[in-house]
């Protein structure tokens with residue numbers, strides 16, 4: 001399937017017209033969230049769909065995409081090559097699953113189910129530290145699929161080293177260190193619902209399976225982590241959030257991780273330069289899907305200046321607001337080498353489990369493939385700034401959403 005996205009829409013039409021099966025998961029990116037909402041527990045849905053403050057940064061993410069327009073070219077190509085090289089490895093398309101914690105909120109198969117879905121559609125899976133499945137089980141379900149690991153960076157270096165060791169041993173090839181969520185933002189929907197998954201013991205099993213954390217906990221309290229889940233979960237959360245690392249500490253990660261080291265949550269050119277200075281291989285230009293700093297600039301807005309500053313030396317990746325094939329082209333044209341998609345995949349997973357998540361990836365990849373064809377862009381290398389133009393709209397920008 002992965003290399004046959006040109007045919008994917010034909011399959012959908014044929015299944016509907018000659019068979020009787022319509023797509024279970026809507027193919028319309030604007031209807032996906034609502035379809036998921038109808039099927040989900042309200043608090044879990046609000047946690048996933050929610051953002052910080054007034055959600056103004058979520059709006060800014062989408063508005064930024066709306067203000068860039070593609071300029072198609074005709075009579076040029078008949079096929080596209082969507083493959084891309086990242087950190088010396090070839091990937092079939094420039095799309096990865098964003099690291100998302102607490103996937104049990106979407107489906108009972110948790111991270112292992114989504115990792116399996118990703119592997120089946122050749123989308124690399126990035127495992128979050130805020131997971132309810134261990135490295136070991138995700139590695140098994142991901143199988144020969146590509147997988148990276150996202151670190152919420154513990155205060156304690158011994159725990160960090162243990163996580164890095166387990167990531168390496170289990171075939172997680174690249175390390176994504178998320179910097180923008182060291183403290184959780186003001187999230188009104190969850191505050192009003194009185195709902196934080198971690199406090200309900202969701203998404204902490206990952207830490208509770210860590211041998212170094214377990215030994216420390218046992219020494220401090222005289223009880224095993226699993227004998228006192230409430231206390232050990234609280235301890236784990238405190239050990240990975242509210243941390244006070246500095247740029248100098250990045251040297252510790254560099255010294256102890258020999259694969260690609262990528263910092264996630266970069267929005268400022270100065271930070272992009274720091275990532276280079278402290279020996280990283282890549283960055284993810286991201287504002288956490290508008291879940292952290294409300295009022296922050298749209299992630300796509302800062303992409304060009306960051307690419308101009310460090311794009312020759314660092315692999316610049318992008319997320320926050322990717323919803324369509326054209327969005328992927330726009331981010332690549334502005335210099336990203338690949339993008340992550342977050343909420344849409346989780347909505348598909350909530351609607352129809354593994355098959356639902358696969359349908360979202362397949363739809364997005366088919367849309368990307370078709371949009372490349374119709375735009376006359378033959379390869380990722382041809383996604384350049386001359387393929388797009390910024391439009392200055394007057395009036396009420398919100399009308400564009």
Ligand SMILES: Cc1cc2nc3c(=O)[nH]c(=O)nc-3n(C[C@H](O)[C@H](O)[C@H](O)COP(=O)(O)O)c2cc1C
Pocket residue numbers: 047048049098099100101102128129130150178264286287288289290291319320321322340341342343344
């Ligand atoms: C429910 C939820 C949980 C998330 N958990 C994490 C996480 O554990 N680690 C992380 O680096 N980013 C996390 N993110 C942020 C995503 O990796 C990504 O930056 C964001 O979802 C991209 O925006 P999009 O949802 O608009 O595609 C989370 C996002 C959501 C929606």
Ligand SMILES: O=C(O)C(=O)c1ccccc1
Pocket residue numbers: 100101102130181198203288291
């Ligand atoms: O909700 C998030 O955005 C996030 O990054 C997170 C943080 C802690 C637990 C689960 C997800």
